[in-house]
Amino acid sequence: MAASDLHAELDSRLMQLLEDLEELEAKRATLNARVEEGWLSLAKARYAMGAKSVGPLQYASRIEPQVCVCASEGQDGLQQFRVVRASAQIPEEVGPREAALRRRKGPTRTPELEPSSAPQDPLNWFGILVPHSLRQAQASFRDGLQLAADIASLQIRIDSGQSQLRGLQEKLRQLEPGAA
Template structure:
């Protein structure tokens, strides 16, 4: 009976592993489709705005992430993921700061902009009125990559946890089967196996 219970448990673990692998492959497919959609939308935006209007020269000199993915170790070796989004603020004002006359000999130091503010929306690097395809590219990259990657990491960790104990269990099962084969007469064990 113990061997049958063990086989049933191994079968259920294999079925669970195959189900998780199938879900993981589906998430990888979704991730690839969203990234492909993002690159296609970015190419459309380059075509609409011109190749020089959408490129590395428009990137900010100091980039700050809009979204961070925090991973922490949970119970039983599983990881927990938390998505933290930063607030988006309005573009920086570059006009005069005071109304009225300027003083020619003002303070020698200019105040540095505070970096503690929330990061600016990267679409504003390319202008105020950006094409819809550029917004689609941003949404595709952000949503697709974050959500699919988060789920994919979780599933990979679950599969790793299932595979590692299964390998150890398999070694223990082989020794149990050897003990069982030694205890049962040779003819009976040959028929059973």
């Protein structure tokens, strides 16, 4: 590869890296704004419903994820992260299936609740008529999760671009020892 070709390739990789860094900065700022907006909405919901009405005591005893983050290899060979609905993927249950204490008389097996096909909306844990600010908080955190997956994919692309840039610079130094 000629030095002029290396310079052109180096310039195009550097421009791509700078565009990726600019996009990363914008996504991080958006993520910070969404998370801050989510916490503010959650605080408004706690104020509207009462501090004890929105808290860990209202969480379900068994929580099923609504989304999962999946990693896959992209067309360029780099790892990419994406957020998918968890309706098809149900985590396996850990622990014993039977209760530790059993009754000797009566029914020998307690009826178990079967998991629903679609995960239940966690907002229903806090009642039927939840404040709009609680729905806003949920939407903000969902958007934040998607942004976090995008940022992780972008960071991998930037790291790969930096290593390719270093490799091209090293090739250029070998071709033009006096230029560097």
